[in-house]
Amino acid sequence: MSERTERERTEPERPGAEHWVPNTASLDRLRAAVPDCRGCELWRAATQPVFSTGSRSARIMIVGEQPGDREDREGEPFVGPAGRVLAEALAAAGIDRRDVYLTNAVKHFRHELRGKRRIHARPAVGHIVACRPWLVAEFASVSPEVVVALGSTAARAVIGRTVRIGEVRGVLLPPPNDGAPSAALPAPVLVTTHPSAMLRIEDAADRERGIARLVADLRTAASGVAGRRSETERC
Ligand code: URA
Numbered sequence: 001m002s003e004r005t006e007r008e009r010t011e012p013e014r015p016g017a018e019h020w021v022p023n024t025a026s027l028d029r030l031r032a033a034v035p036d037c038r039g040c041e042l043w044r045a046a047t048q049p050v051f052s053t054g055s056r057s058a059r060i061m062i063v064g065e066q067p068g069d070r071e072d073r074e075g076e077p078f079v080g081p082a083g084r085v086l087a088e089a090l091a092a093a094g095i096d097r098r099d100v101y102l103t104n105a106v107k108h109f110r111h112e113l114r115g116k117r118r119i120h121a122r123p124a125v126g127h128i129v130a131c132r133p134w135l136v137a138e139f140a141s142v143s144p145e146v147v148v149a150l151g152s153t154a155a156r157a158v159i160g161r162t163v164r165i166g167e168v169r170g171v172l173l174p175p176p177n178d179g180a181p182s183a184a185l186p187a188p189v190l191v192t193t194h195p196s197a198m199l200r201i202e203d204a205a206d207r208e209r210g211i212a213r214l215v216a217d218l219r220t221a222a223s224g225v226a227g228r229r230s231e232t233e234r235c
Pocket residue numbers: 064065066067068071076077078079080082083104196
C-alpha cells in the first residue's frame with residue numbers, strides 16, 4: 001500500500017463518484033442516480049443529495065459550494081439565505097433565470113453537529129475531487145457558454161486546481177485546459193465571491209459594495225455569452 005500523506009490520513013477514504021455516474025446526457029437520469037452515490041462519506045449524515053436546477057438549454061452554468069441546511073432539507077440548491085442574495089444579484093444583472101443552470105461542486109451537505117444545530121463545514125479538497133464526476137457529467141450535458149464559479153470551492157471544482165479568488169475574480173478566464181476532466185468544459189470561466197460572504201459583512205455600506213461587485217461580475221459573465229453568440233452569428 002502506498003504511503004499516505006498526513007493530510008490524506010485526516011481526510012476520508014473516498015473512492016470518488018465515478019462508479020455511480022451513469023453515462024448519459026440526460027439530466028433526469030443523472031438526477032435519479034445521485035441518491036445512490038457512495039463516492040465519499042458525506043451521504044451518511046445528509047438528508048438527501050441536492051443536484052441542480054435549470055435546463056440543458058441554459059447558457060450560463062453557475063456552480064456553488066455545497067447545499068446548506070435549508071437545501072439539504074428541501075432538496076433544491078440555493079433556496080436559503082445565500083440563494084436570496086444570488087437571486088437578487090442575478091435580477092440586478094439582468095440575467096434571466098431560464099438562462100441559468102444552477103448546481104453545486106459537492107452534492108451532499110457537509111456539516112458538524114453542535115448540540116442539535118447543524119453547522120456548515122467546508123468540503124475538503126477530497127470531497128470536491130470525489131464529487132467532481134457529477135459536475136463533469138453536468139458540463140457535458142448542459143454545454144454552457146460560460147461557467148460562473150461562486151467562491152473557492154467552486155473554483156477548485158471547475159478549474160481543477162486551487163486558485164486565489166482575489167487574483168482571478170471578475171474576468172473571463174479561458175476554458176481550463178489541464179487534461180481530460182476539463183476537456184468536458186470548453187467554456188470560459190468567471191470566478192466571483194460566494195453570495196454567502198455578503199451575509200457575513202456587517203457594515204451596510206461594505207455589503208452594498210460587495211453586492212455591487214457580485215452584480216458586476218455576473219454582468220461580465222453574461223457579456224461573455226452575448227459575445228460568443230454574436231461571434232457565431234457572424235459566421
Ligand atoms: N450555498 C451554496 O453554495 N449552494 C447552495 O445550494 C446553497 C448555499
